[in-house]
Amino acid sequence: MSEDLVEILTTDIRNGIYEEGDSLPSERTMVEEFGVSRITVREALASLERSGLIAQHPGMRAKVRIPDSATVVEMLSGAATLQLAQSGGVEHFQDVRTLVETGVVQLAAERIDDTQIAHLRELLAQNQASLGDVEQFARTDMAFHAAIAEVLANPIILAFYLAVDRWLSDVRRTTLARDGQMETAFAAHCDIFKAIETRNPRDAQIAMRAHIEQVNRVYGGG
Secondary structure (H helix, E strand, O other): OHHHHHHHHHHHHHOOOOOOOOEOOOHHHHHHHHOOOHHHHHHHHHHHHHOOOEEOOOOOOOEEOOOOHHHHHHHHHHHHHHHHOOOOHHHHHHHHHHHHHHHHHHHHHHHOOHHHHHHHHHHHHHHHHOOOOHHHHHHHHHHHHHHHHHOOOOHHHHHHHHHOHHHHHHHHHHHHOOOOHHHHHHHHHHHHHHHHHOOOHHHHHHHHHHHHHHHHHHHOOO
16 A cells, blocks of 8 residues: 555655645544554655655655755665675676766767866876875766766766766776776776767767776775
């Protein structure tokens, strides 16, 4: 019954019957309207809150909230942490990262403007300047990849990057400690940038895939 109520309320929110900031009916009203118990209503509201669709405060009716990037990141981060701990979790995330980043860089090469290219060039210069410093190189590495994603101005994609940031930080610390890996990563960044700068989606995708697969092999001990 609670699942049915969740579906009803979710549909009403998506259809605009309840908009962001609106209060949902009281528990008593929903008990009477849907013919369910108060426990069922509370279970449904708890499920909606976990999904980020409503906010609840003691003594107040639940209010509709549209999940923002921060909410999505929080939800994804928890799921990512649990998934990574499972058998094969790291390999699954490597596959997902490859798919996401190669797709992102392809679109970025198609859509990037001159201002964004200049910003990416500056980040690449910072990445080069940090060669020899693992922590600083890792930060500029992340900034370079994030800037490519920011070209798309897609909050869901940015949420993905933030959600797996902890795992990517571990990947960078582990791989960059290898002799020559910073230089290898920087060379890959140069290839990626060149393809984006010349607005060549295919070359950008190939360069990004080669970069991520090389990092994955090092991280996996290969």
